[in-house]
Amino acid sequence: MPTWRCTVPGGPMGKGRPRARVVNGRPVMYAHKPTDTWEARAAVVLSDAWEGGPLEDGCVVRVLALFPRPGRLRWKTKPMDRSPHMTKPDVDNIAKIVLDAMQRAGVLRDDRSVWELAIRKCYAAGDEPPRTEVRIDWNAGSIP
Numbered sequence: 001m002p003t004w005r006c007t008v009p010g011g012p013m014g015k016g017r018p019r020a021r022v023v024n025g026r027p028v029m030y031a032h033k034p035t036d037t038w039e040a041r042a043a044v045v046l047s048d049a050w051e052g053g054p055l056e057d058g059c060v061v062r063v064l065a066l067f068p069r070p071g072r073l074r075w076k077t078k079p080m081d082r083s084p085h086m087t088k089p090d091v092d093n094i095a096k097i098v099l100d101a102m103q104r105a106g107v108l109r110d111d112r113s114v115w116e117l118a119i120r121k122c123y124a125a126g127d128e129p130p131r132t133e134v135r136i137d138w139n140a141g142s143i144p
Helices: 033-049 091-105
Strands: 003-009 019-023 026-030 059-067 114-123 131-138
Touching (some): 003 033, 033 091
Parallel strands (some): 059 114
């Protein structure tokens, strides 16, 4: 089964909600700027690593979101292993931004071709930088 991996450096982010304002009495929708910035940066990294056209067949996507370790979880003498990230952003918002970046990069034709999605969000270990790791498996065969 073919597998592809890519790492987006920097802290992960969840997809922000679209914003709205009224212009000339009409509502105008626009993207949340930090979301758009992260998605565009991730799309550049993903497209640079991807070779070939967009995937159209079913695939499995696995995402590991490693957040920066907060001060309350830093120690001088104890080991600092990865630990669960139990605050915002929610895993579904991380999935949305990663899949949208993959579409924007030309890795996926459409995110509806993803038939399995696994996401894990953790604080990075003491010696790890924050990042988002993406893994795609395709031609997985039949569902067990």
